[in-house]
Amino acid sequence: MTEAxxxxxxxxxxxxxxxxxxxxxxxxxxxxxxxxxxxPGVTVERREGTARLDGQTVRVIDLPGTYGLEPMSPDEAVVSRVLAGEVADVAPPDALVVTVDACAISRSLGFVAELINQDLPTCLVLTMTDELQARGGKLDLDRLRAALGIPVLGVVGHRGIGLDFLRQLLARPSAWERPPIPPPRDAEERHAWCESVLERVLLRAPGRDSWTEQIDRVVLHPLGGTALFIAVMVLFFQLIFAWATPAMDAIDAGMNVLASGVRAALPPGLLADFLSDGLIAGVGSVVIFLPQITLLFGLLYLLEDVGYMARAAFVVDRLMARIGLEGRAFVALLSSYACAIPGIMAARTVPSPRQRLVTILVAPLMTCSARLPVYALLIAAFVPNTTVLGGLLGLQGLVLLGLYLLGAVTALMAAALLSRFVVGHASLPFVLELPPYRMPRFRLWIGQVWGAASSFLRRAGTIILLVSIVLWGLLTYPRVEAPAGASQVEANRYALEHSAAGSLGRAIEPAIAPLGFDWKIGVGLVASLAAREVIVATLAQVYAASEEDGTSLRNAIREDVDPRSGERVFTPASVASLLIFFVFALQCMSTLAVMRRETNSWRWPAFAFAYLFGLAYGASFLTYRIVSAFTA
Amino acid sequence: MSESLSLSGLPIGAAATVIAVDAAEPLGTRLRDLGLHPGTKVICLRRAPLGDPRIYELRGVQLCLRGSEARKVRVSADD
Known part of the structure; x- marks a missing residue:
């Protein structure tokens, strides 16, 4: 073999x-x-792509956005470390392309000088030159080129004007002009140098964007702005809580039709079981998240592109600052009320990697909609349907509200504690630029939303699919035939009891007995790893209750008696304990898979699972003890 | 030239010139990277509904800073 x-x-x-x-x-x-x-080692996204430039294939590395090269935190140091070739597996670039918003040239020139001092071929791309012009500013590109001694090219950011010429230029960095005398390296001298360059090239500084000024008068008005913020957040909430539901129901129904079609077409047996209950149901458990993800990111990216998200962060920042986060974490936490999956993904909009991590770690504490069926079953079965406060409030509703609040308050406390003791405070100040309002670009927007959905499918979806098939296997095998003459529900119950999950439930009984749970709840907890609400269907199967009829399961768990002690399995103490367990525990492998995708390691999902499980176990144990003492 | 005050104490709508950035590192470098150098013109545009943070206009950019950071920047109010 010869090496080419x-x-x-x-x-x-x-x-x-x-x-x-x-x-x-x-x-x-x-x-x-x-x-x-x-x-490696930091939760900073690394993006690389391939470009065809003038007939040549070029690798483009999108380095994280930064305002300077002086390393300030391990996360921020990525840029200077990549340039120095200190990052394993990332070869330093051969040339630098620096983007600067033409309106912000006065602020950015010092950074450009720092980059020129890296001694790599460097070229400057001034973006949004049309905006500079619209805001009455003027810049002499030829003089800037001469002053810097590097190629300078202006592009009209959004419409691709100037891009063809740029492609030709970028294909040949070896031909780029290099500065005869590099800019000063000392910070103060560099600043003086920048001021002198600006004097020569910035003929007229841009004024304010008049549209933006008009709009901000309303959008950032103390009262109007707050009202708009609340309205937008309600819209987010509505979008993923209510408007995603029809699509999710349709996916659910479609998967059921597909599964029964497969079941009808194939002879009964292993293959039919695997395809319909394992594979198709598993695919369904992945696809079911798509409506929420596309709707959430559709609105999120639209508002981001328009320029509203930065303003929303500005409005709510004061509240988030109290728990060590910043305004942009708000949407992620709010979305987690519907489902932690889109919520955790929305944490991408938090620029500080540490705050993003904290947001991801506490998102599962927000009461997601998968907990509702569990709460509904237990509350309906065990909380008396009476009113309190003279008939004003229903007791059942009050308990539900309490569970929601408990999750939210714990999430906020956990955020404060995690950022102080585990992840570390961001050593950098909160910085937020308010871009001028811009028209959204449809193609870019579609691309962004598709990117979010497809990265979920590829990176997290595969894990979710695998785990749901494994869980199906655990709940189905080994298959033991029920005694002859048993009814269908009896047979189902018998099969589950003798499955691997059934044995697992019995095996963990000693561990969960201090929480007041017996093996049947144990099986439910194992099954609920697929999704929290699955515990309801599993309990229905264990109790041989028909699923269609909610009341039969409610009655069955109410009257269940432990054959050994002769006492009821579900006492006020064990029900309270189980509710508390569901408030805290991270029983959702889809969440774990998405955490793994977003942080690119199993370390943080493992940490989240451990701390939330510890919290759930401890809180349930205490609840069981305390309520037992009061009700004994 | 009027007396010096901190950027966080600048009234809404008022313009000022930066005298010095008194922050410890790494905050000082970051504020300078954001364009806050001695001589830079700053205008305080508005504050958030809950009082903090505030939006400042400098060097063609609208920048949002919390009081905890803006306090470290000494300015003199322009007349």
Whole structure:
């Protein structure tokens, strides 16, 4: 075998501040086909893509947005470490492409100087030159080119004007002009140098965007702005809580039709069971999240592109600051009320990697909609349907509200504690730029939403599918035939009791007995790993109650008696304990899979599972003890 | 030239010139990276409904800073 002499692929590093149009340029060059990963050791997203430039294939590395090169935190140091070639598996780029918002040139020139000092071929792309013009600003590109000694190119950010010429330029960094005298390296001298360059090139500083000023008068008005913020958050909530439901029901129904079709077409046996109950149901448990994810990200990216999300973060920042987070974490936590999956994914909009991690770790504490069927069953069965406070409030509703509040308050406390003791406070100040309002770009928006959905399907969906098939196996095998003459529900119950999950439930009984749970609840807890609400169907199967009739399960668990002690299995203490367990425990492998996808390691999902399980166990234990003492 | 005050104490709508950034590192570097150098013109545009943070306009950018950071920037109010 002879080794072919391959020209090593040119690697272009894309550097720039947040909001500088860097990601837009990256997408324009690579056509949204980015390979997304993480940098080793930090939760900083790593994006690389391939671009065809002037007949040549070029690797484009989208380096994290930053305002300077001086390393300030391990997360931020990624850019300077990549440039220095200190990051394992990431070869340093051969040339740098610096994006600067033309309106922010006065702020960004120092950063450009720092990058020129990296001694790599460097070129400057001034984005949004049309905005500079619209805001009455003027910049002399030829003079800037001469002053910096590097190629400078202006592009109209959103419509791709100037991109063809840019592609040709980017294909040949070896031909780029290099500065005869590099900018000063000392910070103070560099600043003086920047001021002198600006004097020569910035003919007129941009004024305020008049549209933005008009709109902000309403959007950021102390009262009007707050009202709008609440309205938008209600819209988010409504979107994933209510409006996603028809699509989710349709997916559920479609999967059921498909499963029964397969069952009808195949001879009864292992294959038919696997396909209908294992595979199709497993695919369904992945696809079921798509309506929520696409709706949430549809609205999120739309508002982000328009410029509202930064304003929403500004409005709510004061509240979030109290728990060590910032305004942008709000939407993620709010979304988690519907489901932690889209919520955890929405934490991507939190720029500080540490705060993003804290947001991800506490999101499962928000009461998701999968807990509702569990709460509903237990509350309906054991909380008397009476009113309190002179008939004003129903006791059942009050208990439900209490469970919601308990989750929310715990999430806020956990966020404060985690950012103080586990993840570490962001060492950097909260920084938020308010971009001018812009028209959303439909194609970019579709690409963003599709990116969110497809990354969920590829990266988390595969894990969810695998685990749900394994869980199905545990609940079905080993298959033991029920004694002859047993009814269908009896046979189902018998099969579950003798399955691996049944044995598992019995095996963990000693561990969960201190919480007041018997083996039947144990089986339910094992099954609920697939999704919390599955415990209801599993309990129905264990109690041989027909699923269609909610009251039969309610009555069955009310009257269940432990054959050994002769006492009721579900006492006020054990029910309270089980409710508390569901408030805290992270019994949802889909959440774990998404955490793994978003943090790119099993470390944080494992941590979240452990701390939430510990919390659930401890709180349930105490609840069981306390309520037992009062009701004995 | 009027007397110096901290950026966080600048009234809404008022313009000022940065005199110095007194923050310890790494905050000082970050604030300078954001364009807050001696001589930079700043206008306080508005504050959030709950009083904090505030939006400042400087060097063509609208920047949102919390009081805890803005306190570290000394400015003199422009007349």
């Amino acid at each position: 002499v391959v020209q090593p692929t040119l690697r272009l590093g894309l550097v720039g501040s947040p909001n500088s149009g860097k990601t837009t340029l990256f997408n324009a060059l690579t056509g949204l086909r980015a390979k997304v990963g993480n940098y």
